[in-house]
Amino acid sequence: MQQDDLETLIWHLESLRKITNTLALKNEEITNFICSLKQSLDNLEMNSNRVQEDLESEFSSLHTVLDELKENMMTRIKQERASRTYELQSQLSSCSKALESSEELLELANQTLCSSETDGFTQVTHHVTMAPAFRLSLKAKASDNMSHLMVDFSQEREMLRGIKFLPVPATPEIQMSECQVCDNTVAISWTLPEPDSKIDHYILEHRRTNHEGPPRIREEYPWMVVEGIREMEHTLTGLRFDTRYMTFRVRACNKAVAGEFSEPVTLETHAFLFKLDSGSAHQNLRVEDLNVEWDSSGGKIQDIRKDKNRTNSPLHSPARTALMSPKRAPTARPGRDRFTAESYTVLADTVIDAGQQYWEVRFDKESKAFAVGVALRSLGRFDQLGKSSASWCIHLNNWLQQSLTAKHNNKARTLDCPIPDRIGVYCNYEEGTLSFYNAKTKQLMHTFRTKFQQPIIPAFMVWNGSFSVQTGLQVPSVVQSGQRKNSGTSSSNASLT
Incomplete structure (x- = not known):
């Protein structure tokens, strides 16, 4: 074989090797992406069931509150009715007795007036003067009007009609240019697409890795979580860099729901690492x-x-x-x-x-x-x-x-x-x-x-x-x-x- 043919063969072999390596890397990326899609499908099913259960729980809780409110208000009406019924019945009984007594006195007085004897006039006069009817108040002690216990739920009804899903906080974006790795500390900074006054806190997650680029499904190290961050920046201190990189992601939370994680950012954490032989x-x-x-x-x-x-x-x-x-x-x-x-x-x-x-x-x-x-x-x-x-x-x-x-x-x-x-x-x-x-x-x-x-x-x-x-x-x-x-x-x- 001539020298030129040999060099051409070597060149073709080297080209084929490069293409093969490129294809192998692409296959690995596709495999990782397929794993990511499968994981996303599993997460979608799990998260959908979770939010549906949460929604049912919230409505059940709302129904419970309404049932309790209805029971309390019904009890108030019953108590008010019983109290007024007692007052009116007591007054009715007193009036009935007074009326019966008055009729007896009137009959006695008429008999005395028709009599020619005058000895009983004084005694009859005294009984008539002390008749219970003169001491009765002819004004009802309780009103039959119950309108003060009427309700108007029009405003609340409109509020209930306005119930909708909570707005999810926007996804933050980590600013690579603002992040610093120095003295075994990492300072992370991020921004929001637009200001959101309802943001309560942020959650930052970080993970050690030896791979540059997006996180893989099967990573050797787990995500570490930092919660309750109030500002749009955070510094991790006292770290020991025993991997080549660290990956970071962050999400915003209001008082009820958390937003999506930001796109992961991988920072190089070069440090001298060795063991004792x-x-x-x-x-x-x-x-x-x-x-x-x-x-x-x-x-x-x-x-x-x-x-x-x-x-x-x-x-x-x-x-x-x-x-x-x-x-x-x-x-x-x-x-x-x-x-x-x-x-x-x-x-x-x-x-x-x-x-x-x-x-x-x-x-x-x-x-x-x-x-x-x-x-x-x-x-x-x-x-x-x-x-x-x-x-x-x-x-x-x-x-x-x-x-x-x-x-x-x-x-x-x-x-x-x-x-x-x-x-x-x-x-x-x-x-x-x-x-x-x-x-x-x-x-x-x-x-x-x-x-x-x-x-x-x-x-x-x-x-x-x-x-x-x-x-x-x-x-x-x-x-x-x-x-x-x-x-x-x-x-x-x-x-x-």
Whole structure:
């Protein structure tokens, strides 16, 4: 086959590969969209049933209120009727008795008037004068008019006819240009299409993700909810960025109903993330996640394991295995003999070969010795941090007299600064800058300036003590500004580089 034909074939193969990859990505997008549509159909069915049940519940509640109101008003009418009936019947009975008594007196008086005897005139006159009829009030004690208990529901009827579905709040729009990611905080800002005085609060949801673009149906991380936001902005603080991105969405709520979520917005949350490589740890160091504790009995246990599992093949060397990966080293090595003797060291599982990175470490001040820094992956298994040209560190010594020193290539410089509870480490690989800070106050403790000839890796040492590492941190803005300010000045630490 001629060279031109071969190049043409390669070009066609490469074109076909690109088209195939594009089609595969499109198929994945269509698959995700189909899942989204199916989920929307399920949600539509569920939400329709929910609002129908809510509507029936509201009308049932309204009927209950009307029934209660009707019962109360009917009771009032019955009570009023009973009270007036009693008054009128009592008055009727009194009048009937008075009338009967008057008729008897009239008959007696007529008989007396017709009599020729005058002896009974005085007595009859007295009885007639005291007749009950003279004491009666001929005005009804209760009215038969019940019009004061009549009702007019015309206004309420019009109000009921005006019942309609609540207006759903408009959908907010997140302003990408106003959002900020800095110092492990994220500030989100949004707007509404038009002002709405009935908005009571907003609900913000955020989710970690390693995928750029719209959210997928099957995401590894759940939505986290922030409720009761009164303004059209919110800042999340104290975050740890252990994914490449964060996705945000927001919706507005009035006192009865929530609107639709805004279009999701994905923000990049770049931060240096690594784990401790337990396979690289000295046998006396017990590593659990990002925590390390001195274990004086670890060596005895490891000696037994070494006798059983030891191999002389250089292919099984942890150091050799680590050198085979440019980024992340394996986290399990069979012998765990990466460091030995008095090199009580453990390395991270991720190298630094570009950019600016930052991490922090909290250590036990009562540790007999502690060190934090960086090392080349070629650091010898007997090498202690700072005592060879392959490592740079800050070292705390608590053995005889407490001291804090910067160490490199077996040279040390005593640092005249308080010993902090937590140390922040900043590395600018291209500029060859390695700085150590008081993590709480961000006060600069020491800076190494050098030129890294090969990738470096976070390194730690502890003897008779413990420490914990915090990763997923961005370079603090105060550190960045301080580095820019000092970038043009000469280093006072040149003797250690």
